[in-house]
Structure formats: structure tokens, C-alpha cells
Amino acid sequence: MSLLRKLSLALALSSLSALASADTTLLNVSYDVMRDFYKDYNPAFSKYYEAKFKDKVTIQQSHGGSSKQARSVIDGLEADVVTMNQSTDIDAIVEKGKQINAGWEKKYPDEAAPFSSLQVLIVRKGNPKGIKDWADLGKSGIQVIVPNPKTSGNGRYTFLAAWGAGLKQAGGNEAKARELTTAIFSNVPVLDAGGRAATTTFMQRQIGDVLVTFENEAEMIAREFGRGNFEVIYPSVSIDADLPVAVVDKVVDKKGTRKVATEYLNYLWSPEGQEIAAQNYLRPRNAAVTAKYAKQFPSIKLFGVAEFGGLKAAQKKFFDDGAIYDQIAAEIAKKK
């Protein structure tokens, strides 16, 4: 055998053996601000899985706007699991792409949402405008930065939080809620397409007096821009945003990855998974972990999307074309 042949044989063999021990690869299609969490979670899960099942697993991540990511899955991106910021995005995959079977929210505890976040107010250092609650956001002379509710889940939660605050205030009703929400949105000078872009507008361009965003995004801002540059204000009441996950049935059945994908999501509810979530300022479900991190999660009055009959009903009532948000936007444009 010539040296060359020996060499190529050795190469072929080694690549074969590489194939034989090739790890299972999972693709987790997720939304924008989950980047930091899964960076910590994935290695922890791989380690756990290898110890328990003597098998290696590699996890690939894809991030982007929540609805955009769901659309990629509908259009054929082979995700094993999806981890989104709105249940409506997973429902869309169920309805439009049929890659996920109906009833996904029953497969895990807590409606398949291993953690939650809520909308907080971020103000400039020292809170020069004295912003304390939603009502302050509607006052004249205040500039509010929020992402566009038409293109961003974060923006939709902001809108719902403001509307809910209007309902919950003393003597609140639908008309009052609309009044408050209109006042707040007429103070918006720039509508960014997504949560990260809104953060950039507020922190880097220094536009606006207050940014409304998720609690865990506030922690990202602290890591990125330094803790001394802003303050987090907890309003008297806010919206509880459940962050749901699901196995993509069609893909895992085709790839034979159902077991590992199911385990991957299951582990999110384990004490380790919950602790990583808490470290990334996502509110955990596990009571012991919640107690341990109680200090960083001030307890405030929360309402869920159930207040609006679920996200699907809220989408229809507020955000569909010609619905309340569009009407408010038109009113504001007319006034200016």
C-alpha cells in the first residue's frame, strides 16, 4: 500500500469514526434578548445530558425578533425547539406551518413557560423627571421610548401593560385605559422595530426620558452600559410576560431527536435551569430559587394576559390592522 493510500485511508477512517461518535445536534430557535440566557444554559445542559445519558449533544442557537423567528420555522427552518416571548408565535407555527401539534402548552408545567418577565421603566440617572408610574409617562414634556407594537412582542407587552395600568387605576375603565395609553404613545418620538433597537435609541442616542422594556433587558443594559447610568423604576402594576417554549414535533420526529429535545426543555424547570434563569434576571417558577433571588425581584402587583382573554384575543382587539392601536396611532398623527 502506498503511503498516499494509507494516508487517505486513515483520513477516511478517522472521519468515519468522527461520524460514529457525532453528537446529536439541536437547533434552538429563539428571540433576541434570550441570547445571554442560553449562552449560560446550553453548556450546563450538555454537561447534564452527557452525565445522565452518556451521549453528547451540541446546541445551535438562532436569535432574532420573536415573530420573525416563528416565521422562519413556518417557512421551513428545521428547529428542534422554539423558545419565544409570546404564545401567539408558537400558536402561529401550530396553525400556519403545522410543525407543532396543538396542545403544546399542556406538555410542560406553567403553560410551558419556564420563566417570566415583566415590563419595567428605565429612567436616566437620578430620575430627573421624577417618573414613578404609568401615569407619569402620559404627562406632557416626557419622551417615552418603546418598540413598535406592530413589529415587536416587547412593544405589544408595553402597550398591554399601559392599558392594564389604565384599567387597574382608581376608577379605571376601558375609556380611561384608552386615554392613558393614547397619552403615553403620543409622547413617543421614535418607534423602533424591536426591543434592542429601542435600547440603543435610549442608551446610545440618549433620546427620551424613559424606556419601557423587559426586566431582564434592564440587566443587559446594566452589563453593557454600566450600572450607574440609569435607574430601574418598578411601576405600581405591570404585566406578567410568560416566555413559552415548545418542541417542534415534525422536525424532531424526522430527525429522531425527540428524546433529547424534550429533555432539553424539561431541564429548564430543574433547579439548575431555574437558577441560571434567575441569574439572567428572568423570574423563575421554582419556589426555592425564587426565595434565594428574592432580593433582585421586587414584588409588585402583576396581571397576566388573561386580563385580555389571552394573547390571541389581545392581538385581535389591539394590534390587528385597524384595531385599537392603529386607531390610537391615527388619532395621535392627526393631533400633531
Next chain:
Amino acid sequence: MKFKQSSVLPGFNLSLGYSLLYLSLIVLLPLAALISKTLGLDWATFWAIVSEPRVVATYKVTFGASLIAALINLFVGLLIAWVLVRYPFPGKRFIDALVDLPFALPTAVAGIALATLYAPNGVLGEPLEKLGIKIAFTPLGIVLALTFITLPFVVRTVQPVLEDMEKELEEAASSLGATRWQIFSKVILPTIFPALLTGFTLAFARAIGEFGSVIFIAGNMPFKSEITPLMIISKLEQYDYLGATAIAVVMLAVSFALLLLINGLQWWMAKRLGRRK
């Protein structure tokens, strides 16, 4: 039919076949898919979607800003091409290469860079704000981004024509007593006009479809600084594929009509100038 004898060069059938196949695959097929998708809508729904006041406002912003940007580049582009062709100066090659930069730069990068520069706390935005001029997050920002993105089109279409122009014609005109303005309007302009118009058309068409750079600097306020491509994206975010394609078809139709109009104008000009000779 004299179809085959139109050229003495061989391979006409083959090359025409290739061209048609290529155009069909790359251009016609996606467009046909787009139009066939909108056929899922009945006329009343289609009209309701595309004539919604908020969407109509975006047409005005998109086509208006694109037109202004293309007009700015019509003049500035001609000027740059003229300088690059007619005058020798140090650093000319560098400037020449600079013109293509807006082509090469990812549009999102351009948008973010412009927004950073012209934001109220930006290097240029801050002094301008003191003068009472706001650029970033206003319709003016959209024009700025589009002007940047479409700069190369006019320069690159006019430049080769200017280079090939016979200087003798200008010298002859001059020796026959023509004024500078007469030389420009009667000798130079008619020669470069078709190229100028092509550059203008390309710039205009490119600007209409631009999304990446505009989105970062527009501010995206409803009825004020929303562009039509944003409407398409926001329909997609609601999984409203049909609504998105309906607006896309309107953009396509208007762009096609405008391109046809300008091409027709060009043809008419060429014919008129041809007869004069």
C-alpha cells in the same frame, strides 16, 4: 419572418434561449409567485388593504423621499462624474473608489452610521439641532439615507459617457462662438442626457425598495416617517402574508409604471435627437 437573419453572428437562438430562461428564473418567477399569491384576495379586500390611510401615507413618504433623493443625485452625481473625468487632481483614484462605497456597505451599517452621526447627540446632529434642523428620526433622515445609498448610480452611468465624449465637439462649438452655457446645453447635455436619465431611474428604483438603512434613521412614526417596506414587514409580523403581498404588488406596479414612463421618455428623446442630426 426575418427573425433569424437579424444578425450575422451565429448562436442567436441559443443565446436568446439562455437569456429568456435566465430572466424567467431570476426575475419573472418570483414576481409571478408574488402576483399569484395576491390572487387569493378578492378585489374589495385588496383595495381595502392598499388604500388604507396609513398605507397611503407611506406611499407618499416612500415615493416622495425617493424622488427627492434621486433628484439630488441627478445634480450632485453629474457634478462628481464631471470632476472625476475632466480634472486631474491628487487623490482622484481614491475619490473614484469612494463613490462605490455605498454599493459595498451593508445598508444596515449605513443606516446605523448615519443615525449615529445625525442623532441629536451625534457629531453632526448636535450642532444642526442648535440651528433648529433635525435630520435623524424625521422624513429628512429618510431622504439622507436614500441619497447616500443611491449616489453611485448617476455617477457610474454618466462617467463612461463623459469619458468617451469627443472634446473636439466642444472646441468646435467654442471656436464657432458658442458661449459656455450654449456648449453645455446644446453639445454636452444632449449627449449625456440618456445616461443621466438612466442613472436617475436606477437611483429612484433602488430608493423605493430600500429598507435596511432607512429603518434606523426614519423614526418610523405612523403617518409621518413610515416607509412602505415597513408596512410590508409589519404585515408579515402579524402573519398576514396576503396583506404583505398586496402592498408589495402595488409597489411593484407603481415602480414598473414609473420605469416604463422614464424608458419611454428616453426613447422619445433619443428619437428626437436622432432626427435632429
